[in-house]
Amino acid sequence: MPRQPHPFTFMCTRCSWTKTTIPLSDALVIGRDWFTQCPKCGSESLKHVPASQREILKARLEQFFRLHS
Numbered sequence: 001m002p003r004q005p006h007p008f009t010f011m012c013t014r015c016s017w018t019k020t021t022i023p024l025s026d027a028l029v030i031g032r033d034w035f036t037q038c039p040k041c042g043s044e045s046l047k048h049v050p051a052s053q054r055e056i057l058k059a060r061l062e063q064f065f066r067l068h069s
């Protein structure tokens with residue numbers, strides 16, 4: 001079994017954009033699983049931290065509703 005990558009929360013240091021990603025595999029897709037630039041303001045100063053349990057839960061719910069709407 002391949003090891004599942006850890007979920008991360010990305011945060012823009014310029015605007016208030018945040019996003020938690022739950023990668024499905026080691027093949028990270030930029031813009032979906034990984035961000036190098038803020039999609040909102042274009043800033044490249046993003047921070048990423050391991051997602052908290054609460055953020056993971058929220059991201060899972062968002063994923064679920066996207067798939068089922």
Ligand SMILES: [Zn+2]
Pocket residue numbers: 012013014015016017038039040041042043
């Ligand atoms: Zn931003």
